[in-house]
Amino acid sequence: MGECSVIDVLQRGQEWTDELKALLVQLKLPSDQVEPLLGNISGAFSEAIAMSQNIVASPDQTLPSTDENDMDTISSKKRRTQATPKFGGRKRANNSCNKVLSKSIDDEYQWRKYGQKEIFGAKYPRSYFRCTHKNDQNCQATRQVQQSEKQPDMYEITYIGEHTCKEAKKHCQKQEASYMINFNPNTNNALIQHFSSPPLSSIKHEQEEEVMSNQTSPGSIISHEQVNIPSEFLDMEPIASDSFSMDFDGSSLELENISSIFSFDQQYCSLFQV
DNA sequence: GACATTTGACCCTT
């Protein structure tokens, strides 16, 4: 994906923001609370688009190209040789990653193990997993699991890349940076929270993970805003306890679209070191 | 038979 695509995605995000704005106007939410927020979102997209357009001017910093000779169809038993280089763009560490410490290696995704390595200086081997839907849905999410040396009953799990498979739709709280709206029927309030990406290679501790598992992404909240919700919307049922899309007048409002754009944007910013 | 795991080899990044 090139930078022009980044701009396309950002522009799409801006369009979705406009749609959201129109829908919120229909809801008659307090404009003095909604409009500044929407203005911020829209402004952020505009700024990001402008920055991306500047980046296009420096073609050196493109992503690893994928149009190289595809996986050639060597029928020989063993591995390809020097004549057929590249596995298709191997990357290391630059990818967006998120490291957690967990008692269990299980999570809400389905993983397939594709390798295990003894790591130099490490007591325990590292296992490599990719999303089960890598082939059928081209999901690029991978994770590395290694038993913790300090706490052998715990596992250090490094998530690399994000799920693009359908499974991921149900678990948008896992995105690294997102806006999330928590509806509280008891208080008539919605809490709009902006979660930032956790620092790369930061290790989360158990108790932190416990807290965040009840909320959303493992990042920290960098801003929040209370919004009053009209009573007619309070009896809506969440699709899942941790994911919520609303249906207004039959048109589905997918907040995660906007959220995913921001997440995507942040990944590119880190890639381009903007 | 289909799918998952194991494991040694290959090759990229640093």
Added chain:
DNA sequence: AAGGGTCAAATGTC
């Protein structure tokens, strides 16, 4: 060149 990430044949499990 070392270390680490991925591939893919062999093997295991259901």
